[in-house]
Amino acid sequence: MRPVDLPSYSRNLHPGAWWLWAIGLAAAASRTTNPAILLIILGVTGLVVAARRSDAPWANAYAAFLKLALVVIAIRVVLQSLLSSQSQGVEVLFTLPEIPLPDAAAGIKLGGMVTAEAVLRAFYEGLQLATILCCVGAANALASARRLLRSVPGALYELGVATVVALTFAPQLVTDAARVRAAHRLRGRDDRGLRSLARTVMPVLEGALDRSVELAASMDSRGYGRTTDAGRVSRLTTGLLTFGGLFGVCVGMFGLLDGSSPPMLGLPSLLAGVALSSCGIAVGGRRTRRTRYRPDPWALPEWMVSGCGFAAAAAMFATAAVDPAALHLPGPLAVPEVPWIAVGGVLIAALPARLAPSPPSGSLHRAVSSPARSSFEASLAADQRRETA
Amino acid sequence: MATVHRRIVRALITLFSLTFLLTLSPFAHAEAPAYKFWGYYQYDGEWTASPVGPAESTPEDGGIEGWRYALNAANPERPPRTDLDFEEVCGDTEAGDGEKRLAVLIDYGTAEDAPNGEQPSQPEAACAVLPEAANGQQVLEAVADVRTGQGLVCGVNGYPASGCSETVANADVPANEAAVDFALPEDAAAAESTGSEPTDAGAEQEGDEGGFPWPLAGVAALVVVLAGGAVLVARARA
Numbered sequence: 207m208r209p210v211d212l213p214s215y216s217r218n219l220h221p222g223a224w225w226l227w228a229i230g231l232a233a234a235a236s237r238t239t240n241p242a243i244l245l246i247i248l249g250v251t252g253l254v255v256a257a258r259r260s261d262a263p264w265a266n267a268y269a270a271f272l273k274l275a276l277v278v279i280a281i282r283v284v285l286q287s288l289l290s291s292q293s294q295g296v297e298v299l300f301t302l303p304e305i306p307l308p309d310a311a312a313g314i315k316l317g318g319m320v321t322a323e324a325v326l327r328a329f330y331e332g333l334q335l336a337t338i339l340c341c342v343g344a345a346n347a348l349a350s351a352r353r354l355l356r357s358v359p360g361a362l363y364e365l366g367v368a369t370v371v372a373l374t375f376a377p378q379l380v381t382d383a384a385r386v387r388a389a390h391r392l393r394g395r396d397d398r399g400l401r402s403l404a405r406t407v408m409p410v411l412e413g414a415l416d417r418s419v420e421l422a423a424s425m426d427s428r429g430y431g432r433t434t435d436a437g438r439v440s441r442l443t444t445g446l447l448t449f450g451g452l453f454g455v456c457v458g459m460f461g462l463l464d465g466s467s468p469p470m471l472g473l474p475s476l477l478a479g480v481a482l483s484s485c486g487i488a489v490g491g492r493r494t495r496r497t498r499y500r501p502d503p504w505a506l507p508e509w510m511v512s513g514c515g516f517a518a519a520a521a522m523f524a525t526a527a528v529d530p531a532a533l534h535l536p537g538p539l540a541v542p543e544v545p546w547i548a549v550g551g552v553l554i555a556a557l558p559a560r561l562a563p564s565p566p567s568g569s570l571h572r573a574v575s576s577p578a579r580s581s582f583e584a585s586l587a588a589d590q591r592r593e594t595a
Numbered sequence: 596m597a598t599v600h601r602r603i604v605r606a607l608i609t610l611f612s613l614t615f616l617l618t619l620s621p622f623a624h625a626e627a628p629a630y631k632f633w634g635y636y637q638y639d640g641e642w643t644a645s646p647v648g649p650a651e652s653t654p655e656d657g658g659i660e661g662w663r664y665a666l667n668a669a670n671p672e673r674p675p676r677t678d679l680d681f682e683e684v685c686g687d688t689e690a691g692d693g694e695k696r697l698a699v700l701i702d703y704g705t706a707e708d709a710p711n712g713e714q715p716s717q718p719e720a721a722c723a724v725l726p727e728a729a730n731g732q733q734v735l736e737a738v739a740d741v742r743t744g745q746g747l748v749c750g751v752n753g754y755p756a757s758g759c760s761e762t763v764a765n766a767d768v769p770a771n772e773a774a775v776d777f778a779l780p781e782d783a784a785a786a787e788s789t790g791s792e793p794t795d796a797g798a799e800q801e802g803d804e805g806g807f808p809w810p811l812a813g814v815a816a817l818v819v820v821l822a823g824g825a826v827l828v829a830r831a832r833a
Contacts, residue, residue: 242814249821256825256832292650292746295736296725323736327743526757536753537740544810549817556821559828 211506216566221349223508228345230515231555234522235337236463238533239330242542244337246549250556251344259347260565271343275336282332287324291315295323326538357502359487382410447486454479511558521551629666632760633748636661642674649731656695657681660734664704666763675702676775685722697723699738703754710755719778
């Protein structure tokens with residue numbers, strides 16, 4: 207057993223494992239409107255994020271997503287209970303003064319009766335969306351986008367580098383804009399309004415251009431501009447296979463997450479997409495002889511974490527096949543059933559709070575998260591070793 | 596240059612007309628897909644499919660509202676299979692001031708129409724008593740559990756358990772259907788009184804779980820433990 211196979215060995219889990227775990231939970235949440243299960247999924251994501259997030263700046267993403275989720279629920283409840291006449295039931299909570307609307311505005315009302323059914327329906331539907339949002343938020347908080355991009359296959363290497371550069375420099379734009387505006391203020395100029403915005407945009411763009419030219423030069427000097435001698439046909443097949451495959455993966459993910467889509471759209475096209483893109487990546491990978499610098503290992507904890515997410519989705523799909531009535535309330539006022547298989551599956555997804563290795567804390571992390579640019583250049587220097595050819 | 600331009604335009608026109616022909620010809624003659632869904636009907640001498648959605652119609656006192664789960668091709672309409680009249684359903688019910696009485700006939704349809712592996716229960720009739728302004732959907736909600744999705748009535752009393760409308764490619768819709776027995780309100784009352792004790796509809800659901808919803812309490816405890824654990828862990832790490 208290697209040390210990386212032990213959950214006690216402190217390191218960053220492979221970001222792909224976190225994403226698989228989160229996608230499993232999101233797929234589970236997408237198959238039910240039962241508030242009991244959705245609340246447990248929310249609790250599970252919160253617990254795992256609290257236990258295994260790092261000190262990096264993106265680790266706060268979960269709180270932001272949670273707030274967004276609450277806003278989603280609030281908007282849904284307010285709009286549906288006050289503006290829609292389609293979901294009103296018979297248990298009147300309170301009656302607001304109503305503004306009569308012409309007949310053309312069928313299904314819409316302003317004010318009037320607000321019933322318990324309408325409020326609960328809106329809440330349950332909003333809760334489902336909120337839960338899926340929190341699953342995505344958990345993946346964002348737990349997995350570093352930069353590390354994920356570092357593990358893109360060789361065929362997509364150029365794309366990966368471009369995205370990493372963009373991700374690294376995007377925060378810098380904000381800092382730049384703040385600096386330029388502060389300079390404007392110091393000179394006694396107004397820093398509000400459209401004209402000041404126009405004045406800010408120019409220097410910021412100029413700075414960005416400067417920086418990109420500088421970066422391009424430094425990358426070129428380190429051998430990044432090396433062209434591989436691949437034929438046009440091989441490049442085209444690689445590109446077509448890869449992007450066709452990725453498109454299939456997107457369609458498949460959509461099919462899996464949307465319960466009402468035809469079944470052919472789900473797993474089959476996901477598998478076909480994965481097969482296509484792995485072909486493309488294999489073909490493309492043959493021509494690039496790049497090695498990866500300190501690759502994230504895919505060891506036992508990665509298998510366990512992604513397996514836990516898979517277990518949650520599998521338990522929910524099994525319940526949907528055996529006992530679909532438990533996943534959807536017959537009516538908004540009904541007492542929710544508790545399907546224990548589904549709940550058990552979701553609870554398995556809480557295990558990564560212990561099974562995943564705890565992320566390293568302290569100086570190493572701060573170095574990664576501190577001035578983005580210098581760390582990027584450090585990683586450029588380090589990546590240099592990949593260019594063995 | 597001009598010829599190239601013309602050639603491109605011609606190619607485009609060919610392409611468009613081809614796509615147009617392709618989309619028209621094979622599907623125009625193919626059978627239109629049919630959908631399984633809860634159809635909303637009103638009785639006025641004969642059953643007619645309601646031209647507006649349930650939320651937009653305001654049925655009047657003494658009306659008969661029909662709901663039928665069936666594979667409805669556009670033609671023929673498939674209303675509830677019954678000829679019950681208003682008095683048979685609402686005869687024993689009285690409405691107060693500013694209220695209306697409506698007979699609601701719910702037909703869960705045939706076993707052939709049932710969605711994947713579900714069994715339709717016996718059709719039932721109920722009398723709804725509501726304020727004058729209540730709309731068709733509220734009338735249904737007064738007598739049944741209604742599951743909605745995207746503004747449509749998707750399930751009545753938990754049937755079907757999931758999904759909203761099912762698409763069937765090659766529909767074979769039976770024409771004249773024989774009337775079937777509907778469970779009348781009196782039948783339901785009689786069945787209940789033969790049981791151990793008379794309960795009202797609200798208490799019935801919780802009665803199944805012995806009065807107190809223990810599974811739900813368990814879930815609530817679980818959520819509290821998970822959330823509390825998250826907060827404690829976050830505090831400890833901060």
